[in-house]
Amino acid sequence: MIKREIIYTEKAPQPIGPYSQGILVENPSKILFVSGQIPINPETGELIKGDIKEQAKQAIKNLIAVLEAAGAKVEDVAKVNVYLDDINDFGEFNKVYEEYFGKSKPARAVVQVAKLPKNVKIEIEAIAIFE
Known part of the structure; x- marks a missing residue:
């Protein structure tokens, strides 16, 4: 039987x-x-308005908070999709990403988009598989 559960944590931002x-x-x-x-x-509910490195760190921390709320960890992530508002930020983003995902190296796509919610520079989503 397939079980489906909504994951929620106060350690990540409330859905908008x-x-x-x-x-x-x-x-x-x-x-x-x-x-x-x-x-x-x-x-605080406040946006991090810094450069791509500061924004990427917070977005990844939020993603990790959701992973942990479900009992998963970074090493369980199999696929990541990253949306940047400027692909020229790819190199700087990658430095931050490697700090968190460098050892586990999940499959990944990074694309530039025209606009992101709340005019942020980055949005990141993931799929994790674990026991």
Whole structure:
């Protein structure tokens, strides 16, 4: 039987639309779909308005908070999608990304988009598979 559970944590920003922070599916392994995380400080609700490095760090921390709320960790991430408002930020973003995902190296796509929610520079989503 497939089990589906909504994941919510106060350690990541509240959803700003009709979606969940994450959805956990068990069949029998657990598969976690983490919604796109943007650089909002969950404690204050304020946007991080710094450069791409500062925004990327906060977005990744938010993503990790959702992973941990479901019982997963960074090493469980199998796929990451990254949306940048300026692909010229790719190199600087990659330095931050490597700090968090460098050892596990999940499959990844990075694309430039015309605009992101709240005019941030980055949004990041992930899929994790774990026991």
